[in-house]
Amino acid sequence: MNSTLLANLNPPQLQAVTLPHQSALILAGAGSGKTRVLTTRIAYLVSHDGVPANRILAVTFTNKAAKEMLTRLTSMLPIHPQGLWIGTFHGLCNRLLRTHYYEANLPKTFQILDSSDQLSAIKRLMKLMNVDDEKYPPRDVANFINRHKEQGQRAAEADTFSVHDKQKAAIFAEYDLQCQREGVVDFAELMLRCYELLSRNAELREHYQARFQHILVDEFQDTNKLQYQWLKLLAGTKNALFAVGDDDQSIYAFRGADVGNMRELTRDFHVETVIKLEQNYRSHGNILDAANALIQNNRNRMGKNLWTAADGGEPIRVYEAPNDVEEAGYIVGEIQQLHREGMDLKDIALLYRSNAQSRVLEHALVSAGLAYRVHGGLRFFDRLEIKHTLAYLRLMENTDDDNALLRIINFPTRGIGARSIEQLQEVAIQQGTTLWDAAARAGGKVTAFVALIESMRNAARSLSLPETIAHVLQHSGLRALYENETGAKRAEAQERLANLEELGNAAVLFVHENEDDSLTSFLTHASLESGEHQAGDQDDALHLMTVHAAKGLEFHAVFISGLEEGLFPHQNSQREASGVDEERRLMYVAITRARQRLYLSFAQSRMLHGKVNYGVASCFLEELPEELLHWITPKRTAFAPTFTPQNNPFAAYVSPVSRPVPTPPRNQRAMASSTQRTVSGTEWRIGQSVTHAKFGDGVIVNLESSGADARVQVKFRTAGVKWLALEYAKLTAV
DNA sequence: CGCACGTGGTTTTTT
């Protein structure tokens, strides 16, 4: 290892990198060189301490982080480290389970269910069990199952205080049996099954404990209970757990992450000194000062203050817009200015709390002709046509996979209707077999389907992976289906074809890059690394994303929009103080993405769920020191606690709302824009609050007039949505 | 079997 690698580290970084063989917690602030410390530590262990690479295990959350770590590491070491394990929690568990499938009681070719596969498996099961899906929404059941698995609990250990939970636990138990029958595991199961394997099988546990002297974990604040238990199990009593994390950037509590693991770790592993990386190499002083001031409002921090050698830099710009459209207009104007001054679009990010906010921004960007890309959204392997193709491949690999069979038995349509499928399911239940076995004994068109899959399996034996995929596309009729599409759906079908083409490319690439180029391996890759797979990385385009998606990234200029109470911090978080704390950490993450320039903006009114909402500035704005801010619009001293359209004190000087019509008006919209004047002289409009003698309070959500009989659709607070004839209904405007 | 329409929901999301 090059000695300058160590020379370039600051003192705490150096201390972390050169720690003796002991467990450690590294509190690494935003932009403090966290990945650098992790990778240099590994390089140091290998080349200085002479630790064989195969005695090291490095764990991340995302494939991107794992890849990044490996790339950086290989550039530091003279030779490629042999036997080093770097991967995501799930990827590593998969690896262990594939190796020890027998001991884990799994079929060799077990398949992985992603979230949507899991949901359909649950829906199917619930239908079978005759459970009311109104009373027990499958999504809730899925959450129940995953939450428990992530706590390390099986159905038998689930809390069943309420009848509701009892039922969910019963579904949970059946679901696990179904998965076992079908040879599939969901994401949480990968972790839990692996944990159980290691905790029950002393021989295996001791083998891996003896192997991995050093375990390094990235983003430790995001670990859930089960992941921490898994790490503890592997660490045993002798190995060193080197955990890097930042409690101030813990923003995934909602999906089970437990910051408490950081304190637990210091206790469980007797960590005496927590090393803090507080020097920030990313942002100018004002930005850091703002972030520090904000986060100080949180309780229960481990405590850390970022500082920088850079100067204060520019003040933080704050803008108050009359509405969301004008907020977007301001942002676009500033971006154009920055662009003119020479900043690349790709160095600018536009952040928001929730995805719905991107619409208005996108509209403004399109109008201005600015290139942008939205991060997040549908990923490559999640596309319908890809999932269908993969389902053929999965069924070929593992005919017990009922999920896969159901997805494709009639897609493309081959005359096997709902009735036939029901019959198959009945037979399967009666005889205690999988659908495939039932199908094999059925007749008619089902027989042809079984023969089709069998012939594909045979063909695959002598074909390479890309050839197999081509074969499936051809003989399943998927390609023809999209090729023959005409009319309105033509364009969409062409895109789907292009994606199928891309799947072929992905397979070619996969074969090149992986020693194990089996179908199972490729399918695992598809489930576990459904990755962004988005082209256009090189393009000079703005980045639009949620604050969550921005974690770990940095930009020259950052715009944080929609800083309003109820939006950011989000409404649903405001019930508990801990919720607002997490929102504050989110804001902290958002602020610390910026290198040079930071814009904060909010709007007095905003279109939300089809209604105009009036908001007040986010409390986070008031938590930032005034001297760091430059108000583009004048700062008002106080904000009213709540605004309604009626009492909005600013309504008087809100400039006329110029809301461009975003898309060609549809008939709905044409109606919506009209108002209805009736005999009584009252003017009815959408959004009008009304009261009805029988139904109570409500709001008009739609208007319709055909000749004399005008009707309004009213959403009542308690009575639901109703159409009422204005001539007869006793409706009063509020 | 496939499309049209109606209904409910709407924070954040990786694996």
Place this chain on the structure above:
DNA sequence: ACCACGTGCG
């Protein structure tokens, strides 16, 4: 406002 999903008709 918009999207995803489920039901009912041609």
